Amino acid sequence: MLAQIAVNSVPRALGLCDRDKHSPTYGCVDRAYWNYRTTDMANARMQEGGLLFAMAWRQTGVGANMFAGKKVMDEWARAAWRFWLSRRNGDGSVNEVYPFERSFCATSFSAAAFVETLLLAGGAKEWEKEITQARNTMEWLCENRNPDVANQMAASALALKGYSVITGDRRFLLAAERRRDEVLKSAYEDGIFGEYGGLDVGYQTITMSSMARYMVIGGGDTAVEEALMKGEKLVNERLDEMGRPDSAQNSRNTQFVYPYALALLKSDSMERIMAGLKVSASLNPAWMDDRYFTPLAIDYIFAEACL
Amino acid sequence: MLMTTPRLLILRLFNVTFGRIGPINRAFRKALVRGLIQSKKPGERYVASSRFFDPREL
Secondary structure (H helix, E strand, C coil), X not given: CHHHHHHHCHHHHHHHCCXXXXXXXXXXXXXXXXXXXXXXXXXXXXXXXXXXXXHHHHCCCCCCCCCCCCHHHHHHHHHHHHHHHHCCCCCCCECCCCCCCCEHHHHHHHHHHHHHHXXXXXXXHHCHHHHHHCHHHHHHXXXXXXXXXXXXXXXXXXXXXXXXXHHCCHHHHHHHHHHHHXXXXXXXXXXXXXXXXXXXXXXXXXXXXXXXXXXHHCCCCHHHHHHHHHXXXXXXXXXXXXXXXXXXXXXXXXXXXXXXXXXXXXXXXXXXXXXXXXXXXXXXXXXXXXXXXXXHHHHHHHHHCCC | CCCCHHHHHHHHHHHHCHHHCHHXXXXXXXXXXXXXXXCCCHHHCCCXXXXXXXXXXX
């Protein structure tokens, strides 16, 4: 069911993407920029649609997936990432809201989605040029951090880890491990990954998803697994019978739940999350805005593979 | 023509100053339509596709 919900959102993501090969903004997934021209720059996070396209292409286990095995999905994924590569700042960072922002959040998450696409769609051999081009983005992530926000730190760890797996470059592996250590050290005794000094169940699950992907890509990590199990217990206690958090109790008032790590850990909460989705009682990608539905849909596909 | 930061700055500056005045606003809009669309030959006009997804593209 999770993957089906995610796949159902793919036409929306494709509709946001400039798919005209002759267009100067081919591959841009920010329609406000390339079509409506209401903004002077494209939001780099929208390019995470590239991973969703690649996943829909590879996702063969879903009942009604018209995108499975369609080569054009791979082309659109590549176009999305080429646009992302072309619109970075000189130092490799990317912008989300304003020019020359050098957003740690957008650089971490979009770079993580970029490496996940590479891992899914052929790795080093198929994407050699793009991998080389992305190197300075990874170098920028090595040098920059935002310790106040665990989810962004976890995404940067995932990006660096994935890039080290693809390239075999030890420098990025060491940087990924340092970043992972920072995330684990910053976690509170009871399993909270801090979001501006407090617990936010929604962002807790984003951090857990990134750390779970970090663990899986690396072939296992006992310390990460222990931290995730603590985190799972905490989330499990805070979801209601429909798998919803109490947003008023969250430090950032989130309503969403990223289920991948919970599914991976076989959390009891998954039963409630699925029950909530089944009766349309809980937030799902279709209810979210253009900016945030894609990452949640991606997480749903990762989660489905663990059920 | 894509939006750029200088174009956005100039446009916003106009919007909140002279653009407040109805006749000037309308004249500006007419000038934009004439300059960006009507003055171009059909083959030279680049208009971003506003198409959404169609399964026949697969």
